[in-house]
Amino acid sequence: MRALIAAAVLAIVLVLVDSATPLTGLARFRETQISYRMIGSGAGRTEVWRTRVYTYEGDFVGTGAMTCTYIDRATSFRQCIGTYLLPLGKVNVAGAIVNRSTFELVVFQGTRFYAGVSGSAITRRYARRPPQSFITFYLVDQ
Numbered sequence: 829m830r831a832l833i834a835a836a837v838l839a840i841v842l843v844l845v846d847s848a849t850p851l852t853g854l855a856r857f858r859e860t861q862i863s864y865r866m867i868g869s870g871a872g873r874t875e876v877w878r879t880r881v882y883t884y885e886g887d888f889v890g891t892g893a894m895t896c897t898y899i900d901r902a903t904s905f906r907q908c909i910g911t912y913l914l915p916l917g918k919v920n921v922a923g924a925i926v927n928r929s930t931f932e933l934v935v936f937q938g939t940r941f942y943a944g945v946s947g948s949a950i951t952r953r954y955a956r957r958p959p960q961s962f963i964t965f966y967l968v969d970q
Contacts, residue, residue: 852967852968852969853965853967854964854965854966854967855914855964855965855967856884856962856963856964856965857881857882857883857884857889857962857963857964857965858881858882858883858884858886858960858961858962858963859879859880859881859882859892859951859960859961859963860879860880860882860958860959860960861877861878861879861958861959861960862878862879862880862958863876863877863878864876864877864959865877870898870901871898871899871900871901872897872898873897873898874895874896874897874898875895875896875898875906876893876894876895876896877893877894878891878892878893878894879891879892879893879894879961880892881912881914881963889914889915890912890913890914890915891912891913892910892911892912892913893910893911894908894909894910894921895908895909895910896908896925903926904925904926904927905924905925905926906924906925906926907922907923907924908921908922908923908924908925908933909921909922910922910933912949912963914942916940916941916942917938917939917940917941917942917943918938918939918940918942919935919937919938919942919945919949919965920935920936920937920938921933921934921935921936921949922934922936928953928959929952929953930950930951930952930953931950931951932948932949932950932951933948933949933951934946934947934948934949935947935948935949935965935966935967938967942967944969944970945967945968945969945970946967946968946970947965947966947967947968948965948966949963949964949965949966950963950964950966951963
């Protein structure tokens with residue numbers, strides 16, 4: 829219930845912004861990895877993981893999924909694309925990841941409330957087993 833209230837408050841704050849000013853917002857969540865799979869080996873191998881998304885207070889608010897393709901065998905450089913399903917709509921992210929402990933992705937698309945937004949998503953891991961991260965979305969209306 830608190831999660832829905834927090835999402836509604838965020839929605840109201842973002843809607844109250846002057847229409848001549850680009851819509852901006854900040855959304856902070858915690859996520860816990862619930863599944864992980866590595867497919868293949870060497871360059872071109874793919875990793876897929878799914879997460880459950882929570883408010884900072886621990887209320888469940890959605891899910892996330894990420895697919896990454898490794899670019900070469902020698903490094904951990906990978907190109908990734910993912911989607912977060914949140915109460916007010918979906919947010920799509922993409923970008924390069926070298927280290928999963930801290931990375932930044934581009935927010936390039938959204939649906940419903942998030943339609944027309946862009947920005948960035950910064951993820952910082954705070955626990956290893958199971959992998960848990962803080963994720964912050966910095967959103968701007970285009």
